[in-house]
Amino acid sequence: MSAATHDDSLQRPRTVRKLQALAEAIFATEAGPPPESRIRWVCAEMDDVLAHSGPSARTLFRAATYAVAAAVPVFARRPVPLERMSLKARIVALDRMERSLAAPPLLAVKALLCILYYEHPDAAREVGFDGGCLGART
Amino acid sequence: MTGSILRGADRNQDLELDTDVVVVGSGAGGAVVAAELAEAGQRVVVLEEGRHVPPEKYAQYRPSESLRHLFRDASLSFALGVGDTPMINVMMGRCVGGSSVLTGGVCFRVPGPVLRDWRDRRGLTELSPEALEPCFEAVEKAIHVEEVPVAMRSRSTALFAEGCNRRGHPLKPIRRNTDGCEGCSRCNFGCPKGAKKSVDLNYLPRAVKAGALIVSDSLVERITTRGGRAAGVTGRLLNGPEGRPRDRVTVHARRVVVAAGAYHSPLLLLESGVGKQSRQVGRNLTLHPGFRVMGRFDEEVRGWHGALQSAFSDAYEAQRFTLVSLFVPPGVFAATLPGIGPAHVARASQLPQLAIFGGIVHDEGGGTVRRAPAGREPFVTYRMSKRDKETVPRLLRTMADLWFAAGAQEVVLPVLGMNPIGPDELGRVNLDRIPGARLECSSQHPLGSCRMGTSPQDSVVDADGQAWDLPELYVADGSVLPSSLGVNPQLTVMAMATRIAWKMRERPLPS
Ligand SMILES: Cc1cc2nc3c(=O)[nH]c(=O)nc-3n(C[C@H](O)[C@H](O)[C@H](O)COP(=O)(O)OP(=O)(O)OC[C@H]3O[C@@H](n4cnc5c(N)ncnc54)[C@H](O)[C@@H]3O)c2cc1C
Numbered sequence: 001m002s003a004a005t006h007d008d009s010l011q012r013p014r015t016v017r018k019l020q021a022l023a024e025a026i027f028a029t030e031a032g033p034p035p036e037s038r039i040r041w042v043c044a045e046m047d048d049v050l051a052h053s054g055p056s057a058r059t060l061f062r063a064a065t066y067a068v069a070a071a072v073p074v075f076a077r078r079p080v081p082l083e084r085m086s087l088k089a090r091i092v093a094l095d096r097m098e099r100s101l102a103a104p105p106l107l108a109v110k111a112l113l114c115i116l117y118y119e120h121p122d123a124a125r126e127v128g129f130d131g132g133c134l135g136a137r138t
Numbered sequence: 139m140t141g142s143i144l145r146g147a148d149r150n151q152d153l154e155l156d157t158d159v160v161v162v163g164s165g166a167g168g169a170v171v172a173a174e175l176a177e178a179g180q181r182v183v184v185l186e187e188g189r190h191v192p193p194e195k196y197a198q199y200r201p202s203e204s205l206r207h208l209f210r211d212a213s214l215s216f217a218l219g220v221g222d223t224p225m226i227n228v229m230m231g232r233c234v235g236g237s238s239v240l241t242g243g244v245c246f247r248v249p250g251p252v253l254r255d256w257r258d259r260r261g262l263t264e265l266s267p268e269a270l271e272p273c274f275e276a277v278e279k280a281i282h283v284e285e286v287p288v289a290m291r292s293r294s295t296a297l298f299a300e301g302c303n304r305r306g307h308p309l310k311p312i313r314r315n316t317d318g319c320e321g322c323s324r325c326n327f328g329c330p331k332g333a334k335k336s337v338d339l340n341y342l343p344r345a346v347k348a349g350a351l352i353v354s355d356s357l358v359e360r361i362t363t364r365g366g367r368a369a370g371v372t373g374r375l376l377n378g379p380e381g382r383p384r385d386r387v388t389v390h391a392r393r394v395v396v397a398a399g400a401y402h403s404p405l406l407l408l409e410s411g412v413g414k415q416s417r418q419v420g421r422n423l424t425l426h427p428g429f430r431v432m433g434r435f436d437e438e439v440r441g442w443h444g445a446l447q448s449a450f451s452d453a454y455e456a457q458r459f460t461l462v463s464l465f466v467p468p469g470v471f472a473a474t475l476p477g478i479g480p481a482h483v484a485r486a487s488q489l490p491q492l493a494i495f496g497g498i499v500h501d502e503g504g505g506t507v508r509r510a511p512a513g514r515e516p517f518v519t520y521r522m523s524k525r526d527k528e529t530v531p532r533l534l535r536t537m538a539d540l541w542f543a544a545g546a547q548e549v550v551l552p553v554l555g556m557n558p559i560g561p562d563e564l565g566r567v568n569l570d571r572i573p574g575a576r577l578e579c580s581s582q583h584p585l586g587s588c589r590m591g592t593s594p595q596d597s598v599v600d601a602d603g604q605a606w607d608l609p610e611l612y613v614a615d616g617s618v619l620p621s622s623l624g625v626n627p628q629l630t631v632m633a634m635a636t637r638i639a640w641k642m643r644e645r646p647l648p649s
Contacts, residue, residue, distance in 0.1 A: 028479040045202065051380070052206035056513045057214035091479035098476060099555035101575055104225060107473075107554055112214075115469035118486070119200050128490040129468045131323065131442035 015062060018069045019043050021083045023113050025090035027123075033087060038120055045116045061112070064105035071097055071105075141176070141346040143190055143234065146355030146375040152386040153353065153375060157183040158647055160371055160391040162358045162406065164188075165236020166628050167615030167635040168397030169337035169345065170277070174639035176348035180647070183351050183389050184342075185373065187398075188233035189381075190354040193339065196239070196328035201467045204327035208233045208240060215401070217425060217505060217520040217581070222527070224577040226427060226520055228584055230399055234354050235338030237399065237582070238628065242325045242447035242464060243314035243334045245283045246625035247274050247633075249455075256620045261592040264601045273633040273640070280344075281315035281335045283629070290321050292444025294493035295463040297435065299449060301544030302461075307453035312462070314447065315628075323446040323465040337632075356387050357514075361394055361410040361611060367648065368394040368611035392647045397615040397635070400584035404507045404617060405516045407588065407598070407605070415607045416594040423505025424622035425520060425581040426498040429534060430466070430474065432550040433541030434558065439493045441465050452625075458500045458525070459533045460624055461540075465494060474578060476555055485558075492550075493541070497533045498583070500624030501526045507587045522574070530577070531569035538564050552578040583627050588617035590634075603638035610648060614638040 023042055024033035033039070050058050069082045076085060076093035085093070097106050117123050146153070159175050161168045164186040176182040191207055205213045210232035217226040231237035248270070256262045277283075288311065291299070299309045319333040332339065342352060358373040370390040374383030396403045404413075404420035413419030442465055451461040468489055475485040502523040510517040522530075538549045538559070548558035551567075554576045559567060591597025594606035599618055605611040614635040616627055623630060 026478055026482060029483050030480050049202060049206055049212050053212035053214050054210075054513060054515050056510065056515050057211040060216075061214065087479075094478040095481070098478060101573065103554040104575060107578065111470075111473035114473035115202055115205075115467070118467070118469035118472055119202055124468060127468060127472070127486045129442075130440075131468075 015065060016043055017083045018065055019046065019113070021085070021090060022065070022068065022094070022109060023117065025087060025094055026110055026113060027117055028087055028091060034123070038117075038122065041120060042113060042116045046112060049112065049116070061108065064108040067105040068097070068109055071102055075100070141348070141350040141352070143346065143352045143354065145190055146353050146387070147189065147377045147381065149375055149377055149385065152388070154388045155183050155351070156390045157181045158391065159183075159393045159395060160185065160389040161395045161397055162371060163236060163396070163398040163402070163615065164234050164337070164342060164352060165231060165397065165399060165615065166238045166337060166631045168236065168395070169238065169341035170632050170635040171395050171397060171614045171639045172345040172350050173341040173348065174636060175642065176345045176350040178643045181349065182345060183353065183391070184345065185356040185358050185371065185387065185389065186234050186352060186354050187357045187376070188231070188236070188354065190234040193328070193332050197330040197332070199327060201324070201327045201469070208328055211515065215515065217518040219574055220519050220521040222574040223520055223522040224427075224574045224579040226425060227580040228401070228425065228518070229580065229582050230401060230584065234352060235336050235342065238336040239328050239338055240326050241334070241336065241628055243316050244447050244462065244626040245278070245313045245315055245629040246623070248623055248630045249625060252621065252623050260620050262590065262601055262620060270633055270637065273636040274629065276636055277629060277632040280340050281337075281632070282317045283313050283315050284317070285311045285313050286445050286448040290319070290445040291448045291463070292321070292323065292441045292465060293439045294441025294465060295444065295448050295495070297433065297439065297493045297544045298463055298495045298540065301540035302451055304543040305540060307451055309449040309451050309463075312448055312450050319445060321443065321445045323442045323444065324467070325446045353387070355381065357383055358398070358406060359409065361396070361406065361412065361608070363608065367609040370394065393610045393612065393642065395612045395614050397613070399615055400587045400617040401507055401516055401518065403613055403615055404587040405509060408509050412605060412607050412611065413598055416596070416598060418589070418596060418598050420507035420587050422503050422589050423507055423518070423520065423587040424501050424503045424585050425505055426583040426622055427501060427522070427526070427579050428496055428498045428581055429530070429537070429552045429577070429579060430464070430494055430496045431534065431537040431541065431552065432471070432474070432492050432494045433544065433546030434488055434548040434550070435491050435493060435546055438490050440490050441493050454536065455500070455624060457532055458529045458624070459497050460500065461495060461497050461537065464496045474552060475550060476557055493546070495537070497537050498624070499526050499529050499533065501622050503586060503622065505587070531572070534569050535564070554578060583616070585616045585619045585622055585627055588613045589620050590618045591620060602641040612638060612642060
């Protein structure tokens with residue numbers, strides 16, 4: 001399953017790293033983060049979605065990603081950047097953030113990541129989804 | 139004479155056309171006007187900003203691919219909440235067929251009390267039930283409106299019905315514009331079977347058959363005038379790299395119809411300097427703010443098997459909200475489930491046991507569409523009225539209560555970061571004190587931003603849809619509705635567009 005790429009990209013390497021760090025935390029199980037290839041696929045798909053949105057939506061999304069990344073060390077109570085923080089610390093910080101008044105930017109990022117993540121056939125299967133025409137297609 | 143669909147993106151030079159009527163936007167309103175006028179023998183050109191995606195192509199899309207290719211801004215448009223109002227995700231179509239391609243197919247006529255309010259409070263005596271009856275009839279026939287049989291209800295909707303029965307308010311069947319629906323719950327991303335009769339399958343082909351030209355990828359930027367009346371439009375073909383505007387499109391017309399939807403019709407009028415007289419352009423936007431509540435059951439629900447929308451309850455209209463059955467893809471479910479990491483994944487794994495329905499507020503308005511300092515999209519704010527704010531906790535409490543009445547183990551409220559609640563906890567949750575910023579709210583029904591009325595002091599167009607400020611400029615889409623409806627609007631938008639088109643047919647075109 002290949003994801004599209006676009007010239008008009010949000011994929012500045014810094015942004016991609018932040019999104020990857022967030023996706024790993026959001027979709028982690030007790031066994032650890034989901035397969036790296038799946039996270040890469042989600043980020044590439046995200047790039048394509050944003051390339052199809054207007055500049056203001058793109059800017060808003062990028063701002064939300066950076067706002068979440070900046071807030072994570074605050075909620076983790078550790079001065080470590082998101083990308084270098086342990087998976088466990090990221091999960092704790094994001095969980096605290098989701099319960100706070102600072103939740104809206106996190107919701108924006110989580111919503112788009114979820115929409116894409118559960119379109120991946122393996123992720124859909126893992127949550128018991130078998131709705132042919134609504135879901136994943138390779 | 140047969141018209142055609144021209145892909146603006148495939149052209150590599152300016153486009154200049156001369157016609158009787160130019161229609162801006164090919165959605166629910168624009169498509170109806172185009173067909174009605176073309177069939178009356180008028181030369182019609184439709185300019186649509188979005189691309190043309192044939193049904194056999196969108197049938198193959200994953201939901202997120204539809205977001206990319208059929209929705210405006212990949213569905214990331216918002217109304218900024220002001221004064222403890224939630225940020226509202228407002229979804230709209232941007233393709234040939236507009237939002238019509240993305241509906242759940244739900245069809246309601248304008249409710250009687252709303253029509254009476256338009257007559258009594260707004261003086262719109264022309265919009266009587268008798269006057270609108272033939273318009274509704276014509277549309278219902280054209281788009282094949284039929285009742286959804288109980289047998290097509292998903293298990294999610296059956297449980298919703300059970301809760302309503304136990305509370306003494308049985309659900310009513312919804313009517314939809316479908317023919318041959320097999321019930322796979324993905325209407326909102328373009329029907330995969332061609333069973334949903336969106337305007338790209340009826341009105342637009344009719345318009346083309348009668349000689350209309352539809353130009354996709356064609357962004358109208360300005361209405362032009364001559365001798366104090368509307369005389370055409372100018373804009374850009376979206377034929378540059380990555381679909382950016384490049385070559386010019388100019389249409390000289392004897393009449394201009396704006397049907398760009400409630401976000402973009404006022405924007406186009408403002409950018410063209412129309413509406414200075416009334417200062418009402420862009421005001422009075424209503425949204426039907428919507429909330430979804432999930433129930434988790436012990437049994438397997440697998441709510442994606444069945445019709446996406448099949449039943450509703452108007453039992454709470456006095457409390458200013460309507461409840462409707464619906465379904466969403468797994469990713470949207472998951473997005474609204476609280477939790478990060480293992481907690482999130484554990485909840486997402488309960489997807490087959492989750493049921494869902496929605497509630498919309500019959501809102502008073504409070505939205506404003508303005509030009510943004512930069513970019514193509516408008517800057518939209520929405521301030522919920524006091525009454526609407528008081529409605530929200532009542533709505534959420536009712537929805538949760540219905541799930542518990544149906545036997546749900548837990549209910550997930552649309553409150554960011556709030557854990558699911560059990561039956562004993564509902565009484566203890568203080569929903570009145572939840573700040574707007576923590577509510578998850580969406581809208582698919584922007585309306586009223588160029589509203590119809592009896593005087594330029596409080597409206598943008600007259601009862602026939604003609605702009606007070608500029609002769610031969612008509613508006614014929616959701617933006618002209620004088621108020622919100624409390625029910626899904628496409629049928630009313632189309633019936634009003636029919637009426638406006640018929641009125642236009644009665645008036646000779648200016649020479
Ligand atoms: C996801 C979703 C689900 C819905 N479900 C239902 C439902 O089940 N039942 C129901 O009754 N209603 C539903 N609706 C609402 C319904 O679709 C709208 O009320 C109706 O389509 C509004 O018609 P319109 O003509 O005002 O705008 P639209 O149908 O949105 O059409 C406007 C068109 O104008 C184009 N445009 C805008 N600006 C320009 C410009 N400057 N130049 C050229 N073109 C332009 C746009 O790209 C768009 O295609 C739903 C809407 C959505 C988004």
